[in-house]
Amino acid sequence: MPVHQHIRVTADAVVLRFNSKEGMMVLLSKRSIPPHIFKWGLPGGFVQNDEPLENAVHREIRDETGLRVNYLEQFKTFGAPDRDPRGRVLCVAHVGLIKPSAAKLTLGAGNKEARWYPVRELPQMAFDHAEVIAAALDHLRLRFRHEPLAFELLDAKFPVSELEKLYEWLYDRMVDRRNFQKKIHGLGLLTTQQEKLKHPLQGRPAQLFSFNREKFTELQEKGTFVEIFS
Amino acid sequence: MPVHQHIRVTADAVVLRFNSKEGMMVLLSKRSIPPHIFKWGLPGGFVQNDEPLENAVHREIRDETGLRVNYLEQFKTFGAPDRDPRGRVLCVAHVGLIKPSAAKLTLGAGNKEARWYPVRELPQMAFDHAEVIAAALDHLRLRFRHEPLAFELLDAKFPVSELEKLYEWLYDRMVDRRNFQKKIHGLGLLTTQQEKLKHPLQGRPAQLFSFNREKFTELQEKGTFVEIFS
């Protein structure tokens, strides 16, 4: 049985970036070969025989888009026998998070065309990749409540409103600004920075904060049940 | 690249059962072939080329132990290049939950030796299977808070104390009996049964309840944020 097994394995990534103006965006690359040629798909590809899965994902993201994510986590393996017309191909799907300042695509750098698309306005997708993206967001909705992943989508210094709007986008509901600040500051998770946001497009410049990871791990180790968002 | 890829894929299961006397138990089967011959490992094995992953798991559990789980969910894929001495073998790991009344092993039925082991007193394990079991429990700790998976580990009719002790075991802390009952009944998730527990080993016979799944989906659809346990 093992001798006759012929299953190929890809490692693919749902790479996300977020800002309050555009919402959540996903990194797609245009396929230049069949199957699904010219459709958009997730960056990713076949894993090398002796290569760890995460390496494969980092490599493929870099090769196809020139970007480097700062957070990467595997979340599900897609294995329906007919999901790839070439035969049995498993897709070990990952989510990657990237900060806005590191998300700029230098077009034409790679040999593939890569673009950011709004997660809620996807083009026609190759394979089952629309389903993979949906599953990635479900996964994040579970994790964001108790783990400080949101900060992986924000620059090192950020206004509270950006954090708030990220949660609003993900859970698709409005959040009271005052209550949100009370909660997040009450936990002591944000460190006030000297600077304020320069040249806001409109309105009063916002105070910038950074994530206090030491405080967070301290709380976790003390056994406090940390719920960032409910 | 894809042509030369040679990666094999197994689907394995961390099958769990629970009761308040013995705690959480995991189903292991004794390996009868190398590598790791005579060590204990998770039920599972190579996926057939055209076989869905879940099917493979159900098949292997049945063949190796004679049991059928009533809940099965994939939770992580283990892919370290050196985790199997035979070469590159990915393990798509699942958790299976089974009710106590369906968990009796008919020894000698299969050709492999299968046994239930207390999760906190594992024998020496094959491959990275100890790590897989730990990851399964971490996964369940995330899911049990908001999803009604606990009921998959209890018989159709169960005393509240059994549910409570399951949560106590998983989160490793004591829970106040009165507060727990208030919460769970407050949500309206349990239906009182006619019967009481017959012949308790000691003490007053407990009222039996069943899980009210309709009520649960109703709450979910109403958009109520259902937190079974905090």
Place this chain on the structure above:
DNA sequence: GCAAAAGTGTTGAGTTTACACCCATGT
């Protein structure tokens, strides 16, 4: 009657929600 587990309410503390006005900046 004794041992063992089940059942049951109240109170105080803490948390969550709802809500509206002034502030700092760019144009």
Place this chain on the structure above:
DNA sequence: ACATGGGTGTAAACTCAACACTTTTGC
């Protein structure tokens, strides 16, 4: 001066945590 988003406090509702005695059964 006006438009835009940022910053801030309080009171009421609700939820959570702590706590002990009585009941039902088997032996």
